[in-house]
Amino acid sequence: MTQLAIFAVLLLLGYGFGQLAERRHYRSIKKREQEMTALPAIASRHPPSGEYYQQRLVIGSVVVASDYFKSFVANLVNVFGGRIKSYEPLLDRGRREAMLRLKQAAKSQGANIVFNVKYETSRIGGGITTIEVLAYGTALIPLESE
Amino acid sequence: MQYEDRAPEDNLNTPDHHPVREFLKLAVMAAVAVVVLGIILNFAGSRLGALLPFKAELWITERVHKAAIETGQQSPFEQKIVQAELQQYLQSVADKVAVALEVDTSMPVTLHYSSENVINAFATLGGHVYFFKGLLDLLPHENALAMLIAHEYSHVTLRHPAKGLGGGLALAIGTSAVGLGSENQLFSLGSRITSSSFSRSMETEADRSALVAVNAIYGHVGGAAALFELFMQQRQGGSSGQFENFVSTHPLDQQRIAQIDRVARDNRWSVSGQLTPLPDGFQQWLRVQ
Ligand SMILES: [Zn+2]
Numbered sequence: 001m002t003q004l005a006i007f008a009v010l011l012l013l014g015y016g017f018g019q020l021a022e023r024r025h026y027r028s029i030k031k032r033e034q035e036m037t038a039l040p041a042i043a044s045r046h047p048p049s050g051e052y053y054q055q056r057l058v059i060g061s062v063v064v065a066s067d068y069f070k071s072f073v074a075n076l077v078n079v080f081g082g083r084i085k086s087y088e089p090l091l092d093r094g095r096r097e098a099m100l101r102l103k104q105a106a107k108s109q110g111a112n113i114v115f116n117v118k119y120e121t122s123r124i125g126g127g128i129t130t131i132e133v134l135a136y137g138t139a140l141i142p143l144e145s146e
Numbered sequence: 147m148q149y150e151d152r153a154p155e156d157n158l159n160t161p162d163h164h165p166v167r168e169f170l171k172l173a174v175m176a177a178v179a180v181v182v183l184g185i186i187l188n189f190a191g192s193r194l195g196a197l198l199p200f201k202a203e204l205w206i207t208e209r210v211h212k213a214a215i216e217t218g219q220q221s222p223f224e225q226k227i228v229q230a231e232l233q234q235y236l237q238s239v240a241d242k243v244a245v246a247l248e249v250d251t252s253m254p255v256t257l258h259y260s261s262e263n264v265i266n267a268f269a270t271l272g273g274h275v276y277f278f279k280g281l282l283d284l285l286p287h288e289n290a291l292a293m294l295i296a297h298e299y300s301h302v303t304l305r306h307p308a309k310g311l312g313g314g315l316a317l318a319i320g321t322s323a324v325g326l327g328s329e330n331q332l333f334s335l336g337s338r339i340t341s342s343s344f345s346r347s348m349e350t351e352a353d354r355s356a357l358v359a360v361n362a363i364y365g366h367v368g369g370a371a372a373l374f375e376l377f378m379q380q381r382q383g384g385s386s387g388q389f390e391n392f393v394s395t396h397p398l399d400q401q402r403i404a405q406i407d408r409v410a411r412d413n414r415w416s417v418s419g420q421l422t423p424l425p426d427g428f429q430q431w432l433r434v435q
Pocket of ligand 1 (some may be wrong): 301
């Protein structure tokens, strides 16, 4: 009975705080994404030719943890199969935050474009699911800005 | 070349997600799966348990007994009946029951008595049957006592402890296999043995079998219902705290009394007849120990 109560409390806390964190995070992400559209991040491997740039590696990395509620639901889905919808916003947030940090790094170095952008995701730690999303690319910094 | 960046479209990677609805759906599915699996495991386990030879039951109880003594604990199989007259009398009624039920000599039943004031009696592995003072004290006549002894004997002959153990172990293995329970449950054989509880269908089966014995001994089943009337009175009296698993896991008293009437009618047994009194001093014997 006590175990069940602890479980219910964890589930409720996980849901409450998880939803709160997610909503807040999305609000911040959307605001910063609008601010950052001036600095394009491009997947292409070929930088524009004919112009002179300094090239620098820029990375943006973020670690996001799931909550008790999300993990419990994901475990249940693991039994029956299907999309783990509760993890999808988690990864989405991770990718977008990593990209924002990458752009921030590029911007602070005076870059006006980032090329060859790639993502990497890895799971870290045991217990509750925690992921790291890494975005990296080549920042092109106009020579005259040096 | 033009390079442009736009903020990603909303909801593209995270469409239509209702966490609570999803959770409720999954929880219901999981609960149904657990119940169905539990029923299957319990059924399969009790079938397997029934295949366990009685000798294996004896072997298990012997091991538990030795382990308890080695670790300095009280063995659950030690509480023999000290008071000689009580021992003789209970054994004489039990012997009549054994003859009536045609209990195989390869299935020895050992009677135990505890002077604890609990309204309880139970049968467990290896043919060990326990009676508590609280219950014996309330019996109005020998016919009710015979019903009680025959009920517990029937659990033994119908292999209910082995079935219960099999079902319980299958459930414990199942829960620990899916990570719900701990492995400890698997090895808590000792506690499983002394707190064996049977399903309602097992209790009904034991009641039916016990009636056959009572009818064979006394030529009628009168007084058998007194056992359950006694439970009913005690329950209404509010002493439910003293009831242990004997009553709580058993079918409703009214249903059991009704079953006695039904079985008697179907078999054309008489429900009334001369009741045999308990011997003088029976209640004094219970106080010793
Ligand atoms: Zn019973």
